Structure formats: structure tokens, C-alpha cells
Amino acid sequence: MIERLRPVIERIRTAPRILVVVASAIAVVAIVAAGLLIVVMPGGTAPATATPSATPLVTALLSPSDSSTPLSSPSDTPAASETPGELVYSDLDGVPAPSNLAHRLPIAVMIDDNAVARPQSGFSSASIVYQAPADGGEDRYMLIFQEGTATDIGPARSARPYYVYWAAEYKAEFAHVGGDVSSLQQVIPAMSGDIYNMDDLSGGSCAYHRIDTRAAPHNDYTNSAALISCAAKRNYPSTYQNLPTRPFVDNTPLAQLPATQTISIPYRTGTVGYKFDPSTDSYLRLVDGSPQSDPANNKQVVAGSVIVMYQALSYFDNSAIEPGHNSRPIVANVGSGKAVVYEEGRAIAATWKKASNAALTRFYDSSGNEIPLVRGEIFMQSVPIGTAVTVK
Numbered sequence: 138m139i140e141r142l143r144p145v146i147e148r149i150r151t152a153p154r155i156l157v158v159v160a161s162a163i164a165v166v167a168i169v170a171a172g173l174l175i176v177v178m179p180g181g182t183a184p185a186t187a188t189p190s191a192t193p194l195v196t197a198l199l200s201p202s203d204s205s206t207p208l209s210s211p212s213d214t215p216a217a218s219e220t221p222g223e224l225v226y227s228d229l230d231g232v233p234a235p236s237n238l239a240h241r242l243p244i245a246v247m248i249d250d251n252a253v254a255r256p257q258s259g260f261s262s263a264s265i266v267y268q269a270p271a272d273g274g275e276d277r278y279m280l281i282f283q284e285g286t287a288t289d290i291g292p293a294r295s296a297r298p299y300y301v302y303w304a305a306e307y308k309a310e311f312a313h314v315g316g317d318v319s320s321l322q323q324v325i326p327a328m329s330g331d332i333y334n335m336d337d338l339s340g341g342s343c344a345y346h347r348i349d350t351r352a353a354p355h356n357d358y359t360n361s362a363a364l365i366s367c368a369a370k371r372n373y374p375s376t377y378q379n380l381p382t383r384p385f386v387d388n389t390p391l392a393q394l395p396a397t398q399t400i401s402i403p404y405r406t407g408t409v410g411y412k413f414d415p416s417t418d419s420y421l422r423l424v425d426g427s428p429q430s431d432p433a434n435n436k437q438v439v440a441g442s443v444i445v446m447y448q449a450l451s452y453f454d455n456s457a458i459e460p461g462h463n464s465r466p467i468v469a470n471v472g473s474g475k476a477v478v479y480e481e482g483r484a485i486a487a488t489w490k491k492a493s494n495a496a497l498t499r500f501y502d503s504s505g506n507e508i509p510l511v512r513g514e515i516f517m518q519s520v521p522i523g524t525a526v527t528v529k
Contacts, residue, residue, distance in 0.1 A: 223236045226512075227240075227283055228283060228377045229515075230441070231385030232284070232513060233512075238283070241375065242310060242368065243282065244283075244309060245310065245332075246259065246279065246281075246282070247293060247295060247300060247314070248291065250275060250276050250406065253355050254292045254355045256431070257278070257291065258287065259287040259289060259291070260431045260438045261436040262285035262287040263282050264284065264515070265280075266281070266517065267279040267303055267519065268404070268516070269300070269470075270450050270520075273464075276404045276405070279303060281307060286361040286362075288360050288362075289360055290359050290364075292351065293313065293314050293357045294314055294354070295320075296313040296315070296316030297317060298317075299467065299469075301320060302324075302328070302471060302491075302494045303498075306495065306498060307497075308332065308495075309333065310364060310373060312341070317455065317459065318458050319455065328495065333371070345358065346358055380497070381497050383497070384509040385509055386509040387512065388481070396415060397413055399411070399412050400443060400445075400527070401528075402520060403520075404520075411423065411479065413482045414439075418511070420439060420440040421439055422437075439514065440513070440516045441513020441514050442478065442480040442513065442515045443478075443479040443480070443515075444477070444479070444489075444516070444517050445518045446474065446489045446518065447474050448469050448489075449521070450469075452465060470498070471494055472490075473489060487508055488501045498517075
């Protein structure tokens with residue numbers, strides 16, 4: 138019977154978000170009917186202001202004896218009434234997940250984007266992905282995990298100050314392999330109350346390992362299990378720390394979606410693209426024109442929302458304390474500026490606002506209203522002001 142149910146469970150894990158709640162409920166019915174104790178984990182919690190329209194649907198599909206398992210009211214932290222395995226909305230990306238995963242402590246991992254580091258692992262399991270310019274004309278990623286679990290994450294790389302400020306928005310476990318002097322000696326100590334540090338080169342090596350199929354420094358890897366285990370050894374919390382969340386909305390009916398939309402975002406080391414697929418209400422992610430695939434599970438990487446943030450990029454000479462480093466980048470991600478939110482084939486002119494180093498970056502429309510995001514993985518694309526993003 139387990140083998141017969143595996144295809145159902147796998148479809149739930151990979152289903153388009155517009156179908157995930159229905160599929161989850163059907164799978165729960167099938168599993169309970171078989172007398173098996175299996176936790177189905179589709180994917181992520183919405184803010185307290187939203188009411189999940191999918192809740193009645195799930196309740197209707199479950200038998201009366203299973204009435205304890207439908208989606209509960211969204212919350213920022215585990216409610217006393219929630220039980221492990223109960224479906225709720227995840228804090229970071231608003232998708233349904235068992236409550237013990239939907240409220241997990243976020244884990245932010247710095248990721249390499251050198252050409253020899255591609256394809257990178259872990260993208261398809263993250264809740265939020267950041268990409269921004271880095272040293273030497275390259276860019277760098279930060280993957281943030283909550284309800285998703287990855288068997289491989291990497292290659293892991295070093296910290297930069299602006300990434301620390303993004304990780305602080307979620308009071309995340311911050312996984313990195315060292316960093317520039319400013320990050321290690323100034324920013325990370327100053328933000329110690331807003332992140333849980335997991336530096337491979339300073340006391341956090343239990344979470345990392347080297348692979349032999351790539352040359353250093355592009356071969357440092359980790360995984361969700363190791364990061365969670367090492368955080369516990371440091372007595373870091375295991376759950377989200379009651380922080381603000383963004384607003385989320387359910388999917389628009391297929392008949393109301395546009396047929397297509399393509400987005401092209403240039404970085405100095407390549408072009409990132411997104412192609413909207415109305416049948417799944419999501420964006421297929423492209424790197425230099427080819428679909429991005431995650432080696433950790435061989436899945437194509439897709440986005441629910443793509444947010445382009447136009448942010449000032451500057452460089453400073455740090456060679457006095459870091460010989461040879463006279464061009465360290467700084468992305469001005471605190472304050473406000475222009476943004477565009479792409480979701481469901483639409484482009485919404487926006488303003489991004491981040492009030493302080495640890496404050497959550499929020500997005501507002503031209504009327505000053507916060508823009509709700511469609512449930513699903515969020516890609517935050519930070520580009521220098523004046524970058525020409527092409528949309529068709």
C-alpha cells in the first residue's frame with residue numbers, strides 16, 4: 138500500500154500551488170483510509186490578516202473523523218491548538234505545510250554563483266531566494282528555507298553585509314563560509330541579536346562538508362538536516378521568532394490569467410530569465426536561456442513571485458585591513474526605492490521599503506497599499522539602479 142501511495146505523495150510535493158490544497162486533502166483521505174500514519178508535506182503561513190479561502194474545500198474533502206486536519210487559521214507562530222502535521226500556512230512564502238514545518242526557524246544559506254559553481258543545489262526547496270551583485274563583477278545568492286527540506290545545498294560561500302541585513306529580517310540561522318572583514322568584525326557582531334550565526338570557518342563547521350567533484354572554494358556544501366542538527370547543538374531556537382510576515386493571496390482562476398509573460402534580468406555574469414506558465418500559475422526560471430534544474434532533486438526551479446528591487450550599488454576600498462580588496466560592494470538595501478512585483482503574468486509597479494537593518498522589506502503599490510504575494514517560492518532580484526529589465 139505504501140508503494141501505491143507514493144505517486145500521490147510525490148504529486149502533492151510537486152503540484153502547482155493552485156492544486157496543492159486539493160491534492161493534499163485527497164492524499165490525506167487516501168492515507169487515513171488505508172490506516173497508515175504518514176505526514177504529507179506539500180510545501181508552506183499567511184499573515185493573520187488573511188483568511189484562507191481553501192479551508193472549506195479541505196474540510197469538505199476530509200471525512201468527519203479527520204476534521205482535525207484541515208488548514209487552520211493562519212498565524213505567525215505555532216498556535217496552542219496546532220498539532221504536528223496539521224496543515225497551516227508557512228510564514229515566509231504562504232504555502233500550506235504541516236505546522237511543525239510551516240513555523241520552522243528560517244535558515245539562510247549564502248550560495249556561490251561563479252560559472253564553475255553551476256548548477257547549484259537547493260533552489261527548488263527554498264521559500265525565498267535573494268540574488269544581488271557581489272565582488273569582482275559576479276553576483277551571489279542567499280537561499281532561505283523554512284518548510285522545504287534539501288538534501289544538498291551549495292556551494293556555500295562567504296557573507297556580505299547586505300545579505301546579513303536580509304537574513305535578519307527573518308531572524309534566521311545564517312549559514313556562510315567566512316566573509317569579508319566588515320561582515321565578520323562589524324556587521325555580524327552588531328546583528329547578533331537578529332541572526333543565529335553558523336559560520337563554517339568559526340565554530341559552525343559541523344554543518345558543512347567538501348565534495349570531491351569540484352575544486353575549492355566551489356565545493357563547500359551543507360544540507361537541511363545538518364543545519365538543523367548543528368543549530369540544536371548551539372541551543373538555537375527551532376521555530377520562527379514571532380516576527381512580522383508579508384500578506385499572501387490565493388491563486389487567480391486559470392481563465393483570468395494572461396497567456397504569457399517573459400522577464401529578462403541582466404547580471405554581469407549572465408542573464409536570469411522567467412517564463413510565466415498559466416497552467417501552473419508560476420514562472421519557470423532560466424539561467425542564460427536554459428531552464429534551471431536543481432541537482433538536489435532534479436526538479437526545475439520555478440517561482441510564484443519575482444520581485445525586482447532597484448538598489449544603489451557602490452564599492453569601497455577596504456585594502457587597508459584586507460590587502461588586495463580595494464573594491465568591496467555595498468548594496469543599499471535599507472531605505473526605499475523602486476521595485477516591480479511580477480506575479481501571475483502581471484507587472485505591478487512598486488516601492489520597496491526596509492526601515493532598518495532588521496526590518497522586513499515590504500512592497501507597496503502606487504496607492505500606498507502593501508502588495509499581497511501569490512503563495513509560492515519568492516525570488517528577490519536586487520539590481521543596480523538603472524538596470525534595463527526586459528519584459529514581454
